[in-house]
Amino acid sequence: MRIRSLLAPAGLGAAALLAALATAPSAVGGGSTITVGPGNSYTPANTTVAQGTTVTWTFQGTHTTTSNQGFWNSRQQSSGSFPKTLPSAGRFPYHCTIHAGMNGSIVVPLRVTGGSAGSGLTLRWSASSAGSGRAFDVQFRRQGTTTWSPFRTNATSATGLFNPSGSGTYQLRARTSNTNAGKESGWSPVISKQIS
Template identity: 45%
Template sequence: MTSFRAARVLAGLALLAPLMALLAQGPAQATTRTVTVGDDFFTPKTLKVVVGDSVKWSFEGTHTSTSTQGFWNSGTKNAGQSYTRPFADAGTYPYYCTIHGMMMSGSIQVPVKASGSASSGWTLRWSSRTGTSSVRYDVQYKRVGSSTWTSWRTGTASRSATFNPSGAHSYYVHARTHVGSHTSSWSPSITVKVT
């Protein structure tokens, strides 16, 4: 009888092993995307990343990566140097090289992240920060086919919320970020469908 119970326990543990392996992996890790800074260009000029990813500017000459909205300034970097910063918040972040002016410019786009389904609703995440004491967000939506955006969250410190309006429709959603006196442009829109 004891060996039978032991066999059942071992069989149960074997069934749990794949689940335990998944749990041990933890949440998806943020990635680092690279922008090459060459003679009078940023490549790619426009880069779309996921909330929480970092961007690394890899310099092939003497340039800067400087936010036009005041979010960052790499300072002057020379060939072989780099500058990396995280993008924890949804928005569009234009930047330029202070040495070459606006003729050498680019942008980082960080859309809202959606998880869920059309039938059960969506969790929309516009920040990966662990705390938002000095950060505020505006989030808007509009029905596909409409020309009018509706404010859903204005000046909120929340980093995410559940979006599940009544009625079967598809919606565009975008967000922007305020840090002190700096405000991003609106993020690229994502589309979510509610049934």
């Protein structure tokens, strides 16, 4: 009896942990859910996901989820869901075409690994190479400066080796272009990395 009463809370804790892990987005890919409505809002309105994550909007009212740069458009829905995989870095604002002021944003960060003067930094701005109508821009600057320099412009590859001539702290950012619409996502959050 005593053993059973001690194990019961442990079992409940493990079940709660497993349930939380099942609904949490993974570090690479995985999923994230945004509720559309009720009312004129997205919940959460702003979210950050890893490259390759599938974001699913679930509708609880008549709305749309429409990318400001034309990356996606759910069209009008009042129920059901709309999934969209976001493979590449950038800031992706979206809105409801029916309700003015109903806005959201998804941020997809640049991934950076490495950091030695000999090997440089491996930058990943997309989970896959650019498909038709897509391209990537990547910029860098030394920390403490204000001017951004191009590392890649209109790239179709997903990754590259950044190996500047000098050591120090560098800031990096990336965005995705919708070349069919002539528009770009916003820049991904700035990442600072030391090369020593």
